[in-house]
Amino acid sequence: MDMQTELLENRVFDDITVGDAASITKEITQDDIALFSFISGDVNPAHLDVEYAETDLFHHIIAQGVLTAGLISAVLGTKLPGPGTIYLGQELKFLAPVAPGDTVTATCTVTEKIPEKLRVILDCHCVNQDGKEVLRGTATVKAPTEKVSRPAIALPEVRLLRHEHFRELLTRATAGDPIPTAIAHPCDDISLLAAIEAAERGLITPILVGPEQKIRDTAAAHMLDISGLEIVSTAHSHDSAAQAVALVRGGKARLLMKGSLHTDELLHAVMAHGTGLRTxxxxxxxxxxxxxxxxxxxxxxxxxxxxxxxxxxxxxxxxxxxxxxxxxxxxxxxxxxxxxxxxxxxxxxxxxxxxxxxxxxxxxxxxxxxxxxxxxxxxxxxxxxxxxxxxxxxxxxxxxxxxxxxxxxxxxxxxxxxxxxxxxxxxxxxxASVPIILTSRADNDRARLASCAIAVILAEAQSHG
Known part of the structure; x- marks a missing residue:
C-alpha cells in the first residue's frame, strides 16, 4: 500500500451503486505484527514468540485478526466510499490464519443502499496470495454527501528497533552458575542497581566493596534491596579499588566491576605492580x-x-x-x-x-x-x-x-x-587476568546486563582453558 503520491477521491452516496467494489493489497510482515502489538498492547506469544508459536495450533507466528481486518477499514476510508465515510459497524468471521510473508487482498463490494440514512452495506472479504479466504464480513457505513479530492498525506517512515543480539548473549550467559564479582565502590544508585539486576538475572553474585554505611544509605534512599549481598567495607574509593582487586587476586571473585569511582582509579589498582591484575x-x-x-x-x-x-x-x-x-x-x-x-x-x-x-x-x-x-x-x-x-x-x-x-x-x-x-x-x-565490567550512568538496563553477560561468557571461556 503506497499512498504517498495517491490522490484520494471519495464516492458520495448518490454516485454509489450496488455492485461497486474496491480493493487494497498488502504483504503482511513480521514488523507489521510487532508494530500492531506495540500499538494495541497485544503481546500474545502466538504473534511474537517463534518458539511458543511452533507448539501452538498453527505451528508458526500468525498475524492478529484485527490487523488483517484493518485492511477493510483502509478500503472504506480511502477508496469506497472514501474520505468522509463514517464507519458504523462491522461483522467479521476469521476463516484462516495469516502468517508473515502472506499477501492479503481486502475487497469491499456494495450490496445494499439505505437512502433515508445515507447508509451503505458492503460485503467484505480478504484472501491470501493463494486465493484462500482468510476473513469475511459485512460493514455498515454512512456515506459522504460532499465530494472530496485531495492528495494522501505522506506517512512517516517507521523503523522497529530490535536488540536481538544482546538477548542471545544473555541467554548464553545465564546458562551456568552466577559468577562471584567484586563491585568496586558501588556508592550510587546506578552501580547498585546494575549489581542487583545482574544478580537477579543469575549472571553474577555481587560482592559490594566500598564504605558500608554509604552503600546502605544509597540503597535505602533509592529503595534498593541489598539485604542478601555481601559487603566488604572500605575507607574511600582508592581503598575500594585496591580491595576489589585483592578479592580477585585471592580467588574470591572472578570478575571485577566498576562502581561509582572514576575509571582511572580502578585501572590504577588493576595495573599496580605486585598487587594488580597484570598479565x-x-x-x-x-x-x-x-x-x-x-x-x-x-x-x-x-x-x-x-x-x-x-x-x-x-x-x-x-x-x-x-x-x-x-x-x-x-x-x-x-x-x-x-x-x-x-x-x-x-x-x-x-x-x-x-x-x-x-x-x-x-x-x-x-x-x-x-x-x-x-x-x-x-x-x-x-x-x-x-x-x-x-x-x-x-x-x-x-x-x-x-x-x-x-x-x-x-x-x-x-x-x-x-x-x-x-x-x-x-x-x-x-x-587483565579477569574481564573488567565498565558501565555508564547513561546505560539502559539492557546495556548494563549485556556488559555483565559478556564478562561472564569471557570468564567461563577462561576457566575452560
Whole structure:
C-alpha cells in the first residue's frame, strides 16, 4: 500500500451503486505484527514468540485478526466510499490464519443502499496470495454527501528497533552458575542497581566493596534491596579499588566491576605492580554494540583506555578484540581499520598504521581475523558505499570489529551510535587476568546486563582453558 503520491477521491452516496467494489493489497510482515502489538498492547506469544508459536495450533507466528481486518477499514476510508465515510459497524468471521510473508487482498463490494440514512452495506472479504479466504464480513457505513479530492498525506517512515543480539548473549550467559564479582565502590544508585539486576538475572553474585554505611544509605534512599549481598567495607574509593582487586587476586571473585569511582582509579589498582591484575597484555576496552540497523554485533575499540595508541599498541588492541569476538561466537571476525580516507596518505598516520596492520595480519603477527584498511566508516559498514568507490574488500559491509584511530574518534563513534542510532553499548576491558565490567550512568538496563553477560561468557571461556 503506497499512498504517498495517491490522490484520494471519495464516492458520495448518490454516485454509489450496488455492485461497486474496491480493493487494497498488502504483504503482511513480521514488523507489521510487532508494530500492531506495540500499538494495541497485544503481546500474545502466538504473534511474537517463534518458539511458543511452533507448539501452538498453527505451528508458526500468525498475524492478529484485527490487523488483517484493518485492511477493510483502509478500503472504506480511502477508496469506497472514501474520505468522509463514517464507519458504523462491522461483522467479521476469521476463516484462516495469516502468517508473515502472506499477501492479503481486502475487497469491499456494495450490496445494499439505505437512502433515508445515507447508509451503505458492503460485503467484505480478504484472501491470501493463494486465493484462500482468510476473513469475511459485512460493514455498515454512512456515506459522504460532499465530494472530496485531495492528495494522501505522506506517512512517516517507521523503523522497529530490535536488540536481538544482546538477548542471545544473555541467554548464553545465564546458562551456568552466577559468577562471584567484586563491585568496586558501588556508592550510587546506578552501580547498585546494575549489581542487583545482574544478580537477579543469575549472571553474577555481587560482592559490594566500598564504605558500608554509604552503600546502605544509597540503597535505602533509592529503595534498593541489598539485604542478601555481601559487603566488604572500605575507607574511600582508592581503598575500594585496591580491595576489589585483592578479592580477585585471592580467588574470591572472578570478575571485577566498576562502581561509582572514576575509571582511572580502578585501572590504577588493576595495573599496580605486585598487587594488580597484570598479565603482560595491553589493557584495552571494547564496546560491543547492538545496533538495530546493522545485521550483526559491532565491536568498537578502543574508545575508553588507550588515548593515542601506537602501531604496536593497535596491534594488541585489535588482537584483544579478535579474541573477544571468537569467544562471542564470531568464528572469523572481519576487522575494518578506520581512517578518514581509503587510501594510504603519508601525512595521515591512521592510514599508514592501517596498511601496516593489514600487512602484519598477512604475516601472522595478528591472527584469527580478516583485516582491511584504511577504510572510512561508510565503506566499513556498507558494501554499496565501498562499491561506489571501487573498493574490493572482504570486510566492507560485513565488519564485525571497527578499530578506531584514537580514543576521541572511538568515543564519539560509540556514543553517536548509541544516541542517534538507538544502539545499546556494552563495555568490557580486556587484557587483565579477569574481564573488567565498565558501565555508564547513561546505560539502559539492557546495556548494563549485556556488559555483565559478556564478562561472564569471557570468564567461563577462561576457566575452560
Amino acid at each position: 603482560g597484555k595491553l589493557l584495552s576496552h571494547v564496546f560491543v554494540l547492538d545496533v538495530p540497523t546493522y545485521p550483526r554485533p559491532l565491536l568498537v575499540t578502543d574508545a575508553a583506555i588507550n588515548i593515542a595508541p601506537t602501531l604496536e599498541e593497535k596491534c594488541c588492541i585489535v588482537q584483544n578484540a579478535i579474541d573477544l569476538a571468537h569467544v562471542l561466537g564470531i568464528e572469523t571476525p572481519r576487522v575494518a581499520v578506520l581512517a578518514a580516507v581509503e587510501t594510504v596518505n603519508p601525512v595521515m598516520q591512521a592510514t599508514v598504521d592501517a596498511a601496516a596492520l593489514c600487512k602484519m595480519a598477512e604475516r601472522g603477527q595478528i591472527t584469527g581475523g580478516i583485516l582491511d584498511g584504511p577504510l572510512a566508516f561508510d565503506n566499513a559498514i556498507s558494501a554499496a558505499a565501498a562499491a561506489q568507490k571501487g573498493i574490493k574488500s572482504q570486510v566492507s559491509g560485513q565488519a564485525d570489529i571497527l578499530l578506531v584511530p584514537n580514543i576521541e574518534s572511538g568515543n564519539i563513534l560509540a556514543k553517536q551510535l548509541t544516541f542517534l542510532a538507538c544502539a545499546d553499548a556494552a563495555g568490557v576491558v580486556l587484557g
